[in-house]
Structures are given as C-alpha cells and as structure tokens.
Amino acid sequence: xxxxxxxxxxxxxxxxxxxxxxxxxxxxxxxxxxxxxxxxxxxxxxxxxxxxxxxxxxxxxxxxxxxxxxxxxxxxxxxxxxxxxxxxxxxxxxxxxxxxxxxxxxxxxxxxxxxxxxxxxxxxxxxxxxxxxxxxxxxxxxxxxxxxxxxxxxxxxxxxxxxxxxxxxxxxxxxxxxxxxxxxxxxxxxxxxxxxxxxxxxxxxxxxxxxxxxxxxxxxxxxxxxxxxxxxxxxxxxxxxxxxxxxxxxxxxxxxxxxxxxxxxxxxxxxxxxxxxxxxxxxxxxxxxxxxxxxxxxxxxxxxxxxxxxx
Amino acid sequence: xxxxxxxxxxxxxxxxxxxxxxxxxxxxxxxxxxxxxxxxxxxxxxxxxxxxxxxxxxxxxxxxxxxxxxxxxxxxxxxxxxxxxxxxxxxxxxxxxxxxxxxxxxxxxxxxxxxxxxxxxxxxxxxxxxxxxxxxxxxxxxxxxxxxxxxxxxxxxxxxxxxxxxxxxxxxxxxxxxxxxxxxxxxxxxxxxxxxxxxxxxxxxxxxxxxxxxxxxxxxxxxxxxxxxxxxxxxxxxxxxxxxxxxxxxxxxxxxxxxxxxxxxxxxxxxxxxxxxxxxxxxxxxxxxxxxxxxxxxxxxxxxxxxxxxxxxxxxxxxxxxxxxxxxxxxxxxxxxxxxxxxxxxxxxxxxxxxxxxxxxxxxxxxxxxxxxxxxxxxxxxxxxxxxxxxxxxxxxxxxxxxxxxxxxxxxxxxxxxxxxxxxxxxxxxxxxxxxxxxxxxxxxxxxxxxxxxxxxxxxxxxxxxxxxxxxxxxxxxxxxxxxxxxxxxxxxxxxxx
Numbered sequence: 001x002x003x004x005x006x007x008x009x010x011x012x013x014x015x016x017x018x019x020x021x022x023x024x025x026x027x028x029x030x031x032x033x034x035x036x037x038x039x040x041x042x043x044x045x046x047x048x049x050x051x052x053x054x055x056x057x058x059x060x061x062x063x064x065x066x067x068x069x070x071x072x073x074x075x076x077x078x079x080x081x082x083x084x085x086x087x088x089x090x091x092x093x094x095x096x097x098x099x100x101x102x103x104x105x106x107x108x109x110x111x112x113x114x115x116x117x118x119x120x121x122x123x124x125x126x127x128x129x130x131x132x133x134x135x136x137x138x139x140x141x142x143x144x145x146x147x148x149x150x151x152x153x154x155x156x157x158x159x160x161x162x163x164x165x166x167x168x169x170x171x172x173x174x175x176x177x178x179x180x181x182x183x184x185x186x187x188x189x190x191x192x193x194x195x196x197x198x199x200x201x202x203x204x205x206x207x208x209x210x211x212x213x214x215x216x217x218x219x220x221x222x223x224x225x226x227x228x229x230x231x232x233x234x235x236x237x238x239x240x241x242x243x244x245x246x247x248x249x250x251x252x253x254x255x256x257x258x259x260x261x262x263x264x265x266x267x268x269x270x271x272x273x274x275x276x277x278x279x280x281x282x283x284x285x286x287x288x289x290x291x292x293x294x295x296x297x298x299x300x301x302x303x304x305x306x307x308x309x310x311x
Numbered sequence: 312x313x314x315x316x317x318x319x320x321x322x323x324x325x326x327x328x329x330x331x332x333x334x335x336x337x338x339x340x341x342x343x344x345x346x347x348x349x350x351x352x353x354x355x356x357x358x359x360x361x362x363x364x365x366x367x368x369x370x371x372x373x374x375x376x377x378x379x380x381x382x383x384x385x386x387x388x389x390x391x392x393x394x395x396x397x398x399x400x401x402x403x404x405x406x407x408x409x410x411x412x413x414x415x416x417x418x419x420x421x422x423x424x425x426x427x428x429x430x431x432x433x434x435x436x437x438x439x440x441x442x443x444x445x446x447x448x449x450x451x452x453x454x455x456x457x458x459x460x461x462x463x464x465x466x467x468x469x470x471x472x473x474x475x476x477x478x479x480x481x482x483x484x485x486x487x488x489x490x491x492x493x494x495x496x497x498x499x500x501x502x503x504x505x506x507x508x509x510x511x512x513x514x515x516x517x518x519x520x521x522x523x524x525x526x527x528x529x530x531x532x533x534x535x536x537x538x539x540x541x542x543x544x545x546x547x548x549x550x551x552x553x554x555x556x557x558x559x560x561x562x563x564x565x566x567x568x569x570x571x572x573x574x575x576x577x578x579x580x581x582x583x584x585x586x587x588x589x590x591x592x593x594x595x596x597x598x599x600x601x602x603x604x605x606x607x608x609x610x611x612x613x614x615x616x617x618x619x620x621x622x623x624x625x626x627x628x629x630x631x632x633x634x635x636x637x638x639x640x641x642x643x644x645x646x647x648x649x650x651x652x653x654x655x656x657x658x659x660x661x662x663x664x665x666x667x668x669x670x671x672x673x674x675x676x677x678x679x680x681x682x683x684x685x686x687x688x689x690x691x692x693x694x695x696x697x698x699x700x701x702x703x704x705x706x707x708x709x710x711x712x713x714x715x716x717x718x719x720x721x722x723x724x725x726x727x728x729x730x731x732x733x734x735x736x737x738x739x740x741x742x743x744x745x746x747x748x749x750x751x752x753x754x755x756x757x758x759x760x761x762x763x764x765x766x767x768x769x770x771x772x773x774x775x776x777x778x779x780x781x782x783x784x785x786x787x788x789x790x791x792x793x794x795x796x797x798x799x800x801x802x803x804x805x806x807x808x809x
Contacts, residue, residue, distance in 0.1 A: 047356050049537040052347050117560060117588070118421030118533065147588070149429075149465070150458035157453035202563040235421060239353030239537025241565035262420060265506030266546075267539035290420070290451065 030066040031076060038063055041081060048270035048307050051240055054277075058088050079310075086304045092273055093300035098257065098282035100128070100229065101135065108140065108186040108194045110219060110226040112179075113259075114212060114249055115233035117200030120261035120287055122151065124233050125197040126158030127287065127295035137192040139164040142182030144175040144215065145199035155197050161292055165189060175199065175211055176218040183222050196227065203248035212253050229256045231284060236262040236269035246275050255279075261287030264294070268307045331374070333381050338370045341385035345606075352605045354568030355541035358575045366392055376618045386608050387615035393606060397571060397598035402555060402580035405526040406439060411490040411498040413523045416557075417516055417547055418531035420504030423559030423585060425455060427531050428501040429462030430585065430593040436468050441496035446471035446486035448479035448519060449503035459501055466590055469495065479503070479515055483522045500525070507546035520551045527554045529582065532573055534558045540569040544576035553577050558596070559585035570601050623650075639735035641699035645691045648684055686719055690727050693717040702728055 038059050045055035065084050067076045100111070111128065113121045122145070129139045141159045143166070145151035152168050159166035167185050169178035179196050186194040198215065201208035219226045232249045234242055249255055258276075260269045263286050276283060283298040296302075305311070342363050349359045370388045375381050406412050414431065416424045428445055435441045445463040449455035456473050463470035471486045483500065490498040500523060505512035520528065530553050532543060547553055556573045561584040574581055581596040603609050630643060691699065693716035698704050705713075705728060707721075714721045 043356055046350055047538050049353075049539070052350050116535070116563065118423055120421055148426075148458070149461035150454040153457045154452070154454035161453075202560065204564040205562075235533070235535070237419060237533065237536050237539045237543075239535060239540075239565070239568070240351055241353070241535040241537075241563065244564050262506065265419065265508055265539070266542040267537070271537065 031069055032064070032066060033062060033076060033081065037076070037081065041085060044308075045085070045270065048268035049239055050270035051243075051274050054270075054274040058085060061088050082308045082310055086301075086308055086310060089273060089304040089307065090300050092277045093283070093303060096276040096281065096283040097298060097300055098284065099297065100231075100257070100284040101132070104228070106223070106225055106228065108183070108191045109228050110183060110186075110194045110196065110223070111229045111231065112196045112198065112215065112227040112253075113231055113233055114198050114253070115200060116202055116235070116245060117148075119200065119233045119235040119238075121145075121200065121233045122155050122158065122197050123290070124259055124261060124285075124287060124295065125155060125195050126162060127292060128195055128285075129158065129162040129164045129193075130292045131295060132193050133162050133164065138190065140167055140182065140186040140189060140191045140194045141165070142167040142179060142186075142194060142196045143169070144178045144182075144196055146173055146175055146178065147199045151197075151199065158292075164195075165191065176214040179215045180218045180222065183219050183226060187222065203245050209248065209252045212249075216253050229284075230254065231257045231259055234258055234260045234269070234272070236260050236287070237265065237267040238269070238271060240271060242271040242275060243278075246279055246281070250279060250281075255281055257282040257284045259283070259285045259287065259295075263306070264288045270307055272303075273307075332372050333370055333375055333384060335367075335371050337375075337381035338367055338385055341382045342366060342389075344382075345386070345389050348606060348608070349568060349571075352566035352568035352607070353535075353537045353540070353572075354605065355538050355572040355576075357541060358572045361575065362392070362396065362571070365396075376615065376622055378621075379615050379618050383611050383615055386606070386611040390602055390606055390608070390612045393571070393602040394598045396575065397601050398574055398580045398596075400597050401595055402582050404435075404439075404582065405554065406435070406441065406497055408526050410494070410496045411444070411487065412496060412527075413487070413525040414497060414499045414527045414529060415520060415523060415525040415551075416499065416501050416529050416531055417551065417553075418504060419506060419533075419543060420452075422504065422531045422533045424504065424531045425449070425458050425462065425501050426588070427529075427557055427559060427583075427585060427593070428459060428499050429466055430590055431583075432463065432468045432499055433466040433590040434583075434593050435497050435499075436466060442469070442494060443497050443499065444469040444471060444486070444490045444493070444495040445499050445501065446482060447473075447501045448482050449501060450477070450479060450482075451503045455501075455503070462590070469493065480518050480522060483519050487523065498523075507542055513546070513550055516547075517550045525554075528552055529555050529557050530573070530577065530579075531557045531559055532569060534561045534567040534569055534584070535563060535565040536569040536572075540572035541576055544573050548577045548579075553579050555579050555582040557581070557583045557585065557593075562586045562592075566605055566607060567601060568605050570596075571605060635738070639731070639738045641691050641694060641702065641731060644731055644734070645688065645699075648688050648691075651684065686717070686723065687727055689717040690714075690719055690724055702731060 041062060042055050042059045045058060046052060050058075062081065062084060067080055067084075069076070073080065113125055115121050125141055129141055132139045139162070141155060141162075141164045143152040143155045145155070146169060156166055156168070158164075165185075167178075167182040169181065175198065182196065183194055196215070196219075198212070199208070201212075203209065216227060216230070230253050232246055232255050234245065238245070246255070246258065258272065258281050260272050260283065263269055269286075272283060275281070285295050286298050286303065288294050288296055345366070346359055346363055349362065350356065354362070366385075366389050369392060370385055373384070373388060375384045379387075404414070416428050416431075418424050425447070432443045432445050435443050443466075445459055445466075445468060447456040447459040449459075460470045460473070469490075471482070471489055474485075477485070479502070486498055486500065489495075500519065502516060502519060503512070505516065507513070528551050530544070530547050532540065536543070556577060556579060558567070558570055558573070558581055561567060570581060581601075583593050584596050586592045586594050603612070606612075626646070630646065633639065633643065690713060693713045694705075698709065698713075705724075710721050710724045710728075714724045717724075
C-alpha cells in the first residue's frame with residue numbers, strides 16, 4: 001500500500017516537473033522575472049535618484065508582473081521590462097501634467113519662483129518669460145533677490161533678451177516691498193503676467209523662509225489671489241534632500257507646482273517621481289539647457305522614457 | 312527614517328543576546344539597513360556597494376562588546392570606516408609655489424563656484440595673507456562676471472577687469488599676465504558651470520587647465536547632489552587633474568552623501584565646505600561630523616564608544632587588582648603592550664604628553680621606537696600559555712625556542728623576562744606602599760580611549776613625569792624615561808635605579 005502511494009506521488013511529481021520544463025522550452029506563455037533582473041532594475045532606479053522606497057515599490061510591482069512570451073519574444077528582454085517600469089512611472093506622473101498657462105481673467109497673473117540657491121530660478125524666470133512672449137503676453141519680471149551679488153543684473157539681462165518689462169528695487173531693499181511695488185507696477189502696465197524671482201534660500205533657514213510668507217502676504221493685499229502660482233524650482237542633480245525642500249516650502253507657502261531644471265546633464269532627477277506621488281503637485285516644466293527656449297512642458301511619458309534611457 | 316533604522320537594528324538583535332565575535336549573519340543583517348541609510352543619504356550606489364564590501368571584510372569576526380548588540384557594534388564599525396573613507400580633516404591648499412599660484416574652480420551649473428571663489432579669495436587674503444586676484448572665465452551666464460567683481464570688491468581683492476568678446480582661453484592668458492605684472496600671489500580662476508555631457512564645454516575646461524597649469528584644481532559640488540555625484544566626479548577627473556573638492560551648502564539639512572561619493576571617485580581630499588552665504592562662510596572639512604551626518608546614527612555610535620571606555624576602565628581596574636597582589640605575568644605585559652598600541656604606539660603616547668619635544672630626540676638616540684614594542688610582543692606570543700603565566704618554566708632550551716620562534720636572540724628573551732620580573736616585583740611594592748593613586752591614574756590613561764583621561768592620568772610637567780618614572784624601576788633603566796607603565800625600551804641592558 002505504502003509503496004503504491006509513494007509511486008503514485010512520484011509519477012505525479014514527474015508529470016508536473018515535465019510540464020514546467022515544457023513551459024520553459026516552448027517559451028510561449030507567461031513568465032515572471034528572476035531576482036537578479038529585479039535587483040538590476042532596482043539598482044538602475046536608485047541610480048536615477050528615485051530613492052530606495054520608491055524603487056522598491058516599483059520593483060515589487062515588477063516582481064508580480066507576468067510577462068507574455070510569444071514565439072517572437074522568447075525571452076524577457078530588458079526592453080520589455082523597462083516598458084513595464086515606464087508604465088508604472090507614467091501612472092504616477094500623468095497626474096502631474098498640467099499647463100502653467102491656462103487662460104485666466106485675473107490679470108496680472110503672478111508667478112512666484114522659489115528654491116534653494118543655485119537651483120536655476122533666475123534662468124527659469126527668463127525662460128518662462130520667453131514662453132509667454134511667444135504667446136504674445138505682456139510680461140513683467142521682478143527681481144526680489146536683493147541679497148546675492150549681481151542677481152538683479154542677471155535677471156535684467158534675461159528681461160532684455162525676452163523683451164519683458166523689468167522691475168527692481170534699490171539694493172538690499174526688502175524683498176516683500178519690491179514684490180508689492182512690482183505688482184502695483186504690473187497692474188498699472190496692464191501686464192498679463194508678473195514673474196517674481198526670489199533669492200535662493202535653504203529650507204532650514206527660518207528667517208529666510210518667513211520672508212517668503214511675507215512676500216505672499218504683502219502682495220495678496222493688492223490681489224487676494226496673488227501669487228497665483230507658487231513654484232519650487234528643483235535642481236535636476238538633487239538627491240533625496242528634495243523631499244525636505246518640497247515639504248518645507250510647501251508647509252511655508254503652499255506650493256502650486258514644481259519645475260525641475262538641468263536635465264540636460266547626466267542626472268535624471270528621479271526624486272520627482274516620489275515627490276509627485278506624495279505631494280500631488282503638478283510639474284509645470286523641465287529645464288534642459290542654458291538657452292532661452294530650453295524649457296519644455298512636462299510630459300510624463302517623455303520624462304519616463306528619458307529616465308529609463310528608452311528610445 | 313533613521314530613527315526607524317536605529318530601532319530596527321535594536322529589534323533585529325534584541326533576540327541575539329549572545330556575546331562574542333560578529334558572525335557573517337550578524338554583519339549582513341545590519342549591513343542591509345546600513346545600505347539603505349547610505350543610499351537615503353545620497354551616497355552613490357556604486358560607492359555604497361564598494362563600501363559595504365569593505366565593511367563586511369573588516370567587521371566579521373570582530374568582538375562584540377558587553378552591553379551592546381551586534382547590530383550596534385556593526386554601526387560603530389561602519390562609522391569608523393566611514394570617517395576613514397572620508398579622509399583627513401586638514402588638507403591645506405598648495406599655495407607655496409612661485410607666484411602667481413593658480414587655483415581653478417570647476418563644477419556643474421549652480422554648484423556654487425562663484426560664491427566659493429569669493430570666499431576663497433577672502434580666506435587667502437585674511438588667513439594666509441596673500442595678494443589675491445579673481446578672474447571670471449564665465450562668458451555665458453548673464454552677469455556672472457559682474458557677480459564675481461562685486462564679491463571681489465567685498466573681499467577687497469583684485470579682480471581682472473572684463474572686456475567684451477573675449478574667449479575664456481584668452482581671458483586666462485590675460486589673467487596670468489596681469490597677475491604677474493601686479494605681483495599677485497594667488498590667481499583664482501572661476502569657470503562657467505557646465506554639464507558633464509557637454510563635450511564642447513568640457514574641452515574648454517581642458518584647454519583652460521592646460522593654459523593655466525593650476526596648483527589646485529578644485530571641484531565645487533553641491534552637498535545636496537544625489538546619485539549623479541559619481542558621474543560628476545568621474546567626468547571632471549577624467550579630463551582634469553582634480554586636486555580637491557569643495558562642498559557647498561553644507562548649512563542645509565542634506566545628509567551629504569555626495570561627500571563620500573566625491574571622495575571615493577576622485578580619491579582627492581575634501582578641502583573646504585561652504586557653511587553660509589557670507590564671504591567668511593568657508594570652513595575646513597571634518598570627517599567625523601560628515602560621517603555622523605551621513606549615517607545619522609550618532610546615538611548608537613556614542614553608546615558603543617561609551618561601552619568601549621567602560622570596558623577599558625574595567626580592564627584597567629582588574630589589572631590593578633592583580634598587580635597589587637603581585638601577580639604580574641606575561642599576559643599582563645601583553646595587555647599593556649596592546650593598550651599602548653591602541654594609543655598609537657609609543658610615539659602616539661609621547662605626542663600626547665606635555666613638553667615632550669625635548670625628550671623626543673633623546674628617545675630616538677636610545678632606540679626608543681615602536682619596533683621594540685613589536686618585538687616584545689612577538690617574544691611573548693612565542694611562549695606557550697603555561698610559560699606566559701609562569702616564567703619559572705623558562706629554562707635554556709625553552710628560551711632558545713622562543714627566540715627562534717619570534718625572530719629574536721636569546722639575549723633579548725632574557726632581557727624581556729628580567730624586565731617582567733622587575734616589574735612584577737616593583738608592582739607588588741608599589742601596591743603595598745601605596746602611591747597607587749597616581750599609578751592607577753596612569754593606567755587608566757593608558758587604557759582609556761578618551762584623551763580627557765590624559766591630563767589627570769599623566770604627569771603635568773616634565774619634571775613630575777621624570778620624578779614619577781624615577782620611582783618605577785622598570786628595567787631598561789638606562790635613563791629616566793624607561794617607564795610609562797611599560798617595560799624598558801632602552802637598547803641597553805637594564806640597570807635598576809634605586
């Protein structure tokens with residue numbers, strides 16, 4: 001009895017073993033990824049600054065994904081894997097596609113650019129002005145960086161390049177006062193847009209952070225909706241500190257969106273993926289170079305492809 | 312996140328109450344979390360991988376201290392290796408060449424080159440008393456040259472005047488010529504920011520480098536940089552001979568893993584860190600602080616350090632007890648040698664003593680070096696366990712065996728044995744007579760890990776020290792400094808000082 005039972009079990013086992021083998025040799029069917037490939041993908045995502053948690057989340061999705069194999073595609077190619085990853089990224093990022101330039105009647109529309117030092121605020125201000133000029137909008141650029149040497153001159157050059165009106169205060173004057181006067185000036189000039197460039201500040205400097213609140217508070221006296229957009233400019237080479245940046249700026253003045261710059265280098269700015277998911281903020285644009293038209297509207301699919309080096 | 316990590320480490324090892332050496336499993340468990348900690352601090356992945364391998368090699372087999380968990384012990388080891396990997400605290404600038412000494416600042420856009428150039432000028436002028444000239448080669452970014460000019464004015468140093476339509480290469484030549492004429496000591500060249508993928512701009516950097524032949528080529532990097540730090544470091548060090556790194560914006564709340572990536576890839580020291588927007592906001596780099604920030608497990612590290620100190624104290628106490636009973640054997644001697652080595656050998660201990668400069672020459676003259684310690688250690692290691700506790704066993708043939716086993720002569724073995732016996736006798740005496748206080752202090756000074764022990768433990772003046780040592784007739788008595796609780800190191804046979 002015992003012998004028969006054992007024999008039966010054994011044949012049963014060998015049958016299923018055969019089945020598995022067959023599935024592998026015939027190759028057509030569904031297959032999951034092995035751990036080595038998963039680790040490789042995880043490494044690639046981490047290297048793009050996605051962060052450990054976000055990368056693990058995506059790899060977990062990948063782990064459960066069944067790849068459809070056909071007589072044409074007999075093995076899971078890297079391409080196939082990355083397509084799946086891309087779809088996952090797109091799911092997160094698609095909600096962040098949003099235009100900065102919706103038609104509005106509340107003029108002048110005030111855009112406040114903020115961020116840490118060197119993230120590219122001033123260059124971005126120039127580029128936004130250029131985009132708006134192409135739409136035949138009347139633009140005022142205001143220099144509220146009253147601290148850094150030659151910050152005003154730098155912005156002034158952008159204003160003249162983009163043929164925008166330029167507003168500045170006297171040296172070392174109060175940033176909020178300059179913003180207020182700039183809005184008064186923009187109203188008088190009947191401008192469509194006012195772009196306010198602020199001084200770079202690290203998000204852990206309380207005094208400088210309070211200055212941002214003051215700017216918002218003061219200009220809202222002229223228009224309760226202003227500033228209409230409060231955008232944090234993030235450096236594309238930034239790592240996980242971007243979380244702290246967005247969190248702190250958002251708590252300070254409730255951001256309306258993000259712009260990520262310097263994506264023409266080798267950095268991927270992957271941290272934006274988890275930022276988009278966590279803070280549900282639009283990504284208005286990406287900076288891809290130093291020229292005046294090197295600012296692209298953010299497209300989730302294009303970005304995901306670039307992040308994964310996909311064609 | 313990292314409070315979590317610390318808790319987690321605690322949890323993982325709560326069940327493991329055993330003491331002893333760290334097993335591979337202990338280490339691997341802890342390193343999983345360390346890996347995440349480093350990645351979250353923005354250390355580049357490939358650097359993390361290398362680092363983890365290094366830690367594993369060093370950590371497996373290390374002893375776990377009483378009252379800490381294996382996980383905590385691993386964290387401490389990681390911290391130590393991290394400090395090591397980050398390099399030394401003081402890497403001075405190469406400024407003592409024939410003037411004008413050229414310093415070239417390179418980096419990505421927005422990394423902080425221009426502000427750093429101003430700070431460097433300020434530093435060189437005020438701290439090094441140099442005549443400094445700033446020159447901007449950034450013809451691309453609007454008002455970049457204006458920015459440098461203003462910073463130069465604030466720092467009160469020379470600034471090369473602008474002229475339109477000039478290439479960076481020709482500005483470089485003009486700057487060199489002008490600084491020669493004006494007798495400038497240091498010329499700081501601020502270059503345009505560039506991305507690593509821009510071939511034209513990278514070629515330009517190479518040309519400027521060749522033209523200016525800088526003594527220092529400093530890569531300015533944002534301490535908030537993420538994984539791309541490794542690409543930046545590679546790209547710049549491939550085309551230029553980078554001599555150092557300056558990390559900007561360390562006054563933010565970034566964990567600053569880029570420091571490790573930059574250091575690992577370039578192999579060059581981090582010379583300065585930027586700590587504010589002001590001109591004086593440039594400081595030297597401190598690896599311990601940087602490591603603490605990257606790992607963010609300061610509590611665990613200080614816990615283990617405390618445990619180490621306690622154990623050293625306990626050991627010293629125990630030894631004192633044995634000594635006062637007159638049982639000072641070869642094992643005790645070995646321990647003492649070990650403690651001395653921990654402190655950086657004889658020269659290390661000596662350097663901590665006040666007023667030792669005079670003595671140092673004499674020490675050298677008397678063959679007073681660390682090789683002697685190594686030899687003594689080797690001799691004791693060549694003894695059997697029994698021999699170590701009972702030197703009475705050492706007959707002529709055993710001594711011969713020990714000598715050949717340790718690569719020394721029978722004469723040297725004899726001398727060591729004699730020293731040990733002298734010491735044992737003396738210890739007993741001291742123990743009986745009293746005067747233990749001072750002596751005990753000396754031991755805790757030797758055994759402890761903190762320098763703060765030293766002032767209490769060590770004699771305050773050279774006279775005091777000599778007096779104290781004079782009391783200790785510890786072999787090697789060719790001169791007054793035969794002691795510090797150690798057998799004599801003099802090259803001459805011992806003669807007791809009464």
